[in-house]
Structures are given as C-alpha cells and as structure tokens.
Amino acid sequence: MPFPARRALALAAALVLAPLAHAAAPLKPCRVDGIPTELQCGSLERPLDPARPDGVKVDIHYLVVPALARNKQPDAVLLLAGGPGQSAIKVAARVLPRLSRLNNRRDLVFIDQRGTGKSAPLDCPDDSKLSVAEQLEPAAQMRRIDECRATLEKLPYGKDGGLRFFTTTLAMQDMEAVRERLSVPQWNLVGASYGTRAAVEYLRLFPTKVRRTVIDGVAPPDMVLPASFSTDGQAALDKLFEAHAKTHPELRADWQKLLASLPRSVSVQQPLTGVAERFSVDRDLVMRSVRGPLYQPALAAALPAAIHAAASEANFAPLFGLTTAFGSSPSMRLAMGMHFSVICAEDASRIAESKDAPGADFRTVDAEMYARVCKAWPRGDVAPDFYKIPPAPSPVLVLSGGADPATPPRHGEHVAQALGAGHPERVQHIVVAEAGHGVMPVGCMRDLIFRFIDAKRDAAALPQDAACATRIPRPVAFQPVQAAK
Template identity: 80%
Template sequence: MREWRGRLAKAYTALTLAGLGGAAAAAPLQPCRIDGIPNELQCGSLQRPLDPARPDGVKIAVHYLVVPAMARNKQPDAVLMLAGGPGQSAINIASRVLPRLSRLGNRRDIVFIDQRGTGKSAPLDCPDDSKLPVTEQLDSEAQMKRLDACRVALEKLPYGQDGGLRFFTTTLAMQDMDAVREALAVPQWNLVGGSYGTRAALEYLRLFPTKVRRTLIDGVAPADMVLPASFSADGQAALDQLFDAHAKTHPQLRTEWQQLLASLPRPVTVAHPLTGQPERFTVDRELLMRAVRPPLYQPMLASALPAAIHAAAKDGRFEGLFGLTSAFGSAKAMRLAMGMHFSVVCAEDVPRLADSTDKPGADFQRMDADMYTRVCKTWPRGDVPADFYKLPAAPSPVLVMSGGADPATPPRHGERVAKALGAGHPERVQHLVVPQAGHGVMTVGCVRDLMFRFIDAKTDASALPQDGSCATRIPRPTAFQPIQAPTTTGAAQ
C-alpha cells in the first residue's frame, strides 16, 4: 500500500503481562549475511508461545540478528534497535540503521529482533498492491476488500487460527524481547527506538526496568497518543508550519492550496510511479491529503511541496505531488507487515478513539479515524493491560528526541513523555527538540556522535544532559525552485 491511495495509507502509518511462558530453547547463533551489509554477521531464533497463558500451545519462532562488537574486550550491555511502523522488520532495516550506530558497534553488540508479526517472526504480511493498476489502488472500497481478504488469509495460518491475531500486541512482543536477552546472556539492553519503536521501548522499560541501562527514543509515539486521531491533528500542524515557513518565497501558497482543494474532485493523467505508463484517474480530497502527508516526514522532500502545490493548482500538473510521495519510503525494507500493524493499532489505539481530545485537522479531517475504525470492526483485538497506558518514572537515563517539523510524532508527545519519566528525578531525562527536523532526529548528521556519548557514558550522572546545539541550529531547507528553460525568439541560427 505504498503506491497511490493504498500505498499512501501505509505511509501514514508513515504507527504490545502474563509471565514469559517459559523461556524456550534458543537455536545456536549461526553465521549469516544480510543484504546491504558486507561483513558476516550472526543470526538466531527462539521458540516462543503464541499465547503466554498457554505455554504448551502454538509456538512461533522469533528471529534476531546480532552484529558483533568490533573489539574483543567488548561491553556486556548490547544495543537493541526497536523498529517502527508498527510493522517494520528490524532485520530488514539493519543496513540503513547501522551507519548511525557504527561508533556504538566498536565495543557493543548491536541486536535487531524481528518483532512477532514482522520479517521472519510469524509474519503477518498482506499482499503488496503497488503493482496493481492505479484505478484499483485508488478505489477505497477495493482497498477495504483487499484488507478483509488479507485478514481471512492470515487467520488460516497456524498462528492466526482461533483468534491468533490477538497475540501480536506490544506487551507480548516485549516479553519476546526479554526472552531473547536471556538467551543471549545480555545483562541489560541499551534501548534505541524510533517512531513506533519508542512505544515498544517504553513498554519494555515499564515491564523490565532493571534490564535497561539506557534508553534513547526518537519521534515518540506513546501508548496514549491514539494514533488515528493524532495523525490528523499533527499532520495539520505540520502542513500549516510548511505554509508559514515559505510565506516569503511563496506568498500565495495558502491561497493556491485552498484553490486546489476547491477544484476537487478532478480527473488527472499521471505516469504510474513504477511502470511509467500514463494512467487517468480522479483525484479527490482524501487522495490529495494522502499525497501531501508523506513528503512532510522529510524536510528535504517537503521543500519541494510549494512548487508541487503551485503546479497542481495553477496548471493541473500533479506529477510533482505524486512524485514526491513515491520518493518517500519506496524501498522494500520500509514496507510494513500490515497484518501486524492492524493487530497493534486495533488493540491499543482504536478502542480509545472516542475519548481522544485531539481535534481533527481542518484539511485532514477524520479520514484516518474512519479508515482504522472500519478495518478494526472485524480485526481480532488483543487484550491490553491498563498499566500499558501509564508511564512510571524512569529508573535509568532516558534521552528523548523530537523533530519540530514532524507530522506524526511532534514534540508535544515527547514533552509529555519526558515529564512523566522525569517525575521525581528530572536529571534522568532530557528532551532534545531539533526545530527543523522531520520524523527522525537520528538521521541529522551530528546526532550520531551525541547518541554514542549518551550510551557510552561510564556513569548515569555523566550520560545527561547532552549538548545538541550542533543539531538545533540546522535551518529548514529553502523552498525548491524549478529551473525554467529560457525562452528563445526568432529563427534558429
């Protein structure tokens, strides 16, 4: 669902206490190779009960990747990378993330665990519809039928039968993560989580506080954010921020945006993002909003939105808008296991939708809330403990990072989490806001060294605060200006 309407719905999301059920025997680590990483690594798996309350019932294999420390005299506390989504495979994104963690890898193992429902760990994948004809991808009714067919297919899997999709919540997944820690004989994790991975990190910290040495969470998506509602409010704030940031270079941008909205629905012809073949379809308000949101995640892509909006409003040319959307998260590694995605969101977010205090954005309105509500009516819903939505005080240092231009997890969520974690011991928590960063501060150049200093600090007292001025001073990218070919007059010489 990453191409056009179906694909854009996935991009939104540009987001699980019973006992351990007995730690099953882990398969010995074996040499392995991962796409995008040149050196040999180590892979393993651990058998886990699908339902911890039935340790003798259905088992699933949780797969993990270990990137061994370079130094022989390594530190015992490994780094655990928690992937986003929900629905990302941690192992699949390892090649993208490792450059950001390279200094940490000198003296610490770096571990990537495919959370249950993702990658090779009892995957809950839906068919990739990016190669379908555009008209099929854009049809919301057809999209709902595809999701329903996916649910039916997943419920036929050995781990999907008899309501098995209920057992893919964040809480149960974090029990898996601790079982892997035991299997690897790691005394404590250094948690690093991005986007939904921050929710996972916070839940692991709540469940196993003594097993965490340091926690770094980037783009915070806490359990209480009520994902579909916050999407609309936060997406609108980021879009309005874009208009304000480029008011001088594009003074008519807001007017052109309103003109574009008022012109819908309208037929357009745009080349298919994969085949390049021109296809004709109708752009309505929902499709336009789904096209605009993904570029907002990355300020460099967002800098081209003013020109793309102008071209669509004034000339009816939509290539720029859909080209920017296609450029976001098109890699295979970024795809989500949509079955796992809905198992998480339908259990943890949607039941709280009616109580959300977030007001729908003027332009984004309730389209996400309506879509998730509709899917979750038939999706099996897992049990979520009441304490899942609580944030106890942090027992160890936590570095919270937020991008000021983030359309999904802006600073307001990080601020709320930092305040709760720092209750009684504010020195244990730092909230670093990078005003002009988008969804993910770890990608900002100098933050790699800041992360290293935080985790590598010998004592808790020296871990925080960290100086993030190298990142906070970075300006917003200037608006992209299309190159205009010179106009020639007269006959060619």
C-alpha cells in the same frame, strides 16, 4: 532516511565474526541484504499465546552484529523498529552507520518483532506497482485489507483469533526472552517511531534490564494514533506553509484553490511503471498524498512546487510522485497485518475518547479508516497499566523533530515529563526544530547518542549538548528548472 551505501559497506567490511562471549546458545553465520559480510543470527521459539504454552508456537528471529573490539562492553544495543510493522533486521543496513561508534565495543542486536520480517510475518501483498488510484483510493485500500486479513487468518498463527496475539506487550516479553537467551545483563534501548512505544513498554515491564534508552519520534502508549494523525498532520502542513511564505507567497492560495477544484478527473503516469492512467481525485486522496512527504523535510521541500502544479496547471504528477517516493524502499515497507493487530488492540477502541481536535484539512479521514478496519480485525487484550508511563529507572534521551507530522514534540514532552517524575535529571528532551520524523540521522546526533550511551556513569550521560543539530535549518523549497525558450 537513506544513507550512502559506501558508509554501510565500509562498516560491514570491518565487522569481525567472532562468537559472543556472553551467548548462552549458539548463533549461526548469516547474511543480510545490504551488508556484504557474514553476521550472526539466531531464533527462539515462543508461545503465540503465553496463557497456552503448549499451544501454537512462533519463531522469533534476531540478528547480532558483534562488537569490533575484543574487550567489549557487556551491555548490547537493541534496536526497536518503527511502524508498527517494520522489520528490524531488514533496516539493519540502513541503521548501522548511525550506530557505528557504538558497535566498536558493543554488540548491536536487531530482533524481528512478532508479526514482522521472519518472525511469524503478517505481511499483506506489496501494492507499490498498482495504479496510483488503487494505491491511494480508500475503497480499493479497504478491499485489499479485507482480503489480506482473510488470508492471514488461514495461517497457523492466524487461525482461531491468532491475530490477537501480536500486541506490544507480548512482543516485549519476546524481547526479554531473547535477552536471557543471549545472556545480555542489560540492554541499551534505541527505539524509533512506534519503537518508542515498544521501548516505554519494555521499561515498564523490565525496568532493571535497561541501562540507557533513546526514543526518537515518540509515540506514547496513551497516544490515540488514528486521531492524532489529523491533529499533528495539520500542524506540520501549517508549519510548511509558514516556512515557505516568503519564497512562495501564493502557497496557501494555491492550496485552497486545489481543494476547491476537487473532485476532478486527472491523468498521470504511475511513478514506478511509467504507465499513463486517468482517475478521479477527491479531497481525501489529496490529503493522503500530502501526508507522506511531510515526514521528510527534503521531500516536503518539493511540496510547494507540487501543490502549485496541481492547482494552476492540473498537473498532479509531481504530487503523486512525491507520495510514491516516500517509503518506496523495500526495507521501509510495513507488515500491515501486524500494524493493524497493534493499532486495533491499543488505539482504535480509544478513538472516541481522544481529545485531539481534527485538523481543518485532514479532518477525520484516518480515524474513520482505522475504525472501519478494526471493526473486523481481531483485537488483543491490553492491560490498563499499558497506558501508564512510570518514572524512568535509568537515563532516557527523548528526541523530537519540530516538523514531524506524526510524532511531534508535544508527545515527546508528555513522555519526558512522565519518565522524569521525581528524577527530572534522568531525562532530557531534545527538539530539532526543522527535522521531520526521526532525528537520529540529523547532523551530529549519532555522536551525541554515542556519548549518551557510552558514558560510564549515569550522572555523566545527561545532559547532552545538541546545539550542533538544533540549529540546522529547514531545506529550502525546491524550484523546478525551466527550459529556456
């Protein structure tokens, strides 16, 4: 979620550009969008395919925000970005306010995972200014994905099946190489969304190189993402209906009325360009439009009014406006080529094995979409052990939002139990009942995370008291302002 710009600016203005005491290789001054002062950047050449060290190489880019204090701690904080497909460096300005207290005595490190940002990017063209129908209509999406894949396969690191070498496992090997380059003895991992899967894999591969771990909005390695989208999205939608039953008793009826009216021709203005357009809306298009706002309770609070407008007035502008608002920030855009390289390798082949029952409204639209994309997308190799979660070697803080439509508490609980096997005192699972996708920005959570990582002894790191966050209520439903008659 967005943070006030002045907070990021105030933090950045206080940063001191000093050489890393533990750096084994020189870093050079650099600038990052949203941060007005110079930071430190570096890159590391890595083989695209580890089995062919003399073959194609990719550069892994990283950003270091130096600790403010001279007597800093040696264990840096590593942010593992979400998606899959998000650039860690591009979200640095948004994340810094959450980690400002940790940055007093610890370096913060942001690594663009292979396939994202500047690290052998697998970007697809930005479609935010396309017509609403082109953005959301499945056939148009498929055409753009096919065109993007064909373009990426012409890149030096995309040729000859190169898209197979962007899996989570290979990416975590890159992260380990960066740790060695910076001579960081141990990371404190902070992973969000897909970054939680990355963190769990790093823990599995390099257990002695992690001091503390925070995973927020947990996407387990054995989670079949396309199939779980339907199950978890439906649960979040049903919870929305229940939460607003008193203030909007007609909400469920409006929803059923809306679905029963489809397909239908509608006219709306493209939210970014303002250009009016007419197109046909079907059930799948409406389900895709509802999903995005569910990620953020502040946006979801406007869904009752948007659903009512669409069902009773045939006014779809509020609904599609909310869809465009979600993820509209450039820093939140995903490298969709990397996204599909990860999902097609790690999840798509297991869709048929999933035990998640499709949601009554969401059905199997997402699973079908990914199955279609992954038929043609090159798939990397995934070791069977990737899907196993070993006991945690060090303290882990697991965070879940109760209203999250993508990574709700059931996934966090599953991972917490696996990580805590044999040593349950090493793991704590905190559920913020009315939070959406991502708990770190909520209330006092950044201070809680600071206390967890900063604790000198493992025994003092957990448990943490999260009452200051767990009692935060859901935002009240948005009420449109009616002009006086």
